[in-house]
Amino acid sequence: MEKQWFTISVYSENNVGLLNRISGIFLKRHINIESLNVSKSEIDEVSKFTIVVYTTNKWVTNIVGQIEKQIEVIKAFYHKDDETIYQESALFKIASDLLFDERQIQNIIKDSNAQIVTVARDFFVLAKSGRRFEIDEMHEQLKPFGIMQFVRSGRISVSKDEMQISALINEFQHN
Template sequence: MMKKEHTLTVYTENQVGLLNKIAIIFSRRKINLESFNSSPSEIEKIYRFTIVVIETEEVVRNLVRQIEKIVDVFKVFNNTNDEIIWQQIALYKVPTSVIMKDVKVERLLREFGANAVVIRSDYTVFEATGQDDEINNLLKELDKYGLIEFVRSSRIAIIKSSEGVHKKVLDMQKNDPRKSPINNEYLNHKSKIFQM
C-alpha cells in the first residue's frame, strides 16, 4: 500500500496528560508527525487536535482505533487532503531597506496576499496564509531579498463533509445520563453517540 498524507481531527476533553497518551501511540509505532495543532473547538470544554501524518491507509485506520480507545477522546476523523479545507500561517522577516528600494518585492508580496504586521526601520514582518506550495514559493522568493527569519504554523483544517461533533455533543448534554444513578450508562451512551 502507498503512503499518503492524512489529517486526523481528534475531538477530546481537555485533560492533563492526554497529549502524552496520544504521543505514545505515535512513538510506539515510530510514526513521525508532519504537523500537530491543538485548539478549542466550537464547543466549550471540548478541544480538537489536528494531526498530519504520511502513512498507509491501513496504518492510519489502526491509529484511529487506538486513539479512540483513550477515555478522554470523543471521536477521531481521518481525512485525505481532498476531503478537507486547510491552511497554515507563515511569518517572514525581511530587511525594510530592501522593500523600500525594490518595487519587485512589493509586487511579490501583493501577488501572494502577504500583509505587513510589523514595520520597523531595520526589518518588516509579513504574514501570509496558504498551503505548503504557496508558503514555500514565497519563502524561496523572499530568500533572494535577504530573508532574515521565517516561521510557519501547524495545519488547521475543517472537514468538508462533516458536521464535526457539535450536534452530537449538544444532544448528549440535553439527554445527560450522568443524572441517572448508574455511571456505566453514561459511558455506553457516549460510546454509541460517537460511533459513525
C-alpha cells in the same frame, strides 16, 4: 499501500498529559507528525487536535483507533486532503531596506497576497495564509533576499462533510 496526506481531527476533554500520550502513539509506529494544532472547538469545553501525517490508509486507521482508546478522547476522525478545507499561516521577518530597495520583494508580496504586518527601522514582517505549497513557494522566493526569521503554524482544517461530533456530544450528555 501508497502513502498520502491525512488530517486527523481529535475531539477531547482538555486534560494534562493527553498530547504526550497521543504523540506516543505516533512515536511507537515511527510516523512523523508533520503539523499539529490544538485549539478550542465548536463545542464548549471540548478541544480539537488537528494532526497532519503522511502515511498509508492502513496506518492512519490504526492510529485513529488507538487515539480513540484514550479516556479523554470523545471522537477522532481522519480525512484525505481533498475531503477538507485547510490553511496554514506563516510570518516572515525581512530586513527593512529590502522593502524599499528591491522591487522584486514588492512583487512577491503582491503576487502572493501576503500582508505587511509591521514595519520597523530594521525589519518588516509579512504574514501569509494559504496552502502549504503556497507558503513554501513564497519562502523559496524570499530566501535569496535573506529571511531573518520564519515561523509557520500547524494546519487548521474543517471537513467538507458534516462531522457528527455535536450529535455524539448531545447523545452522551443526555444519557
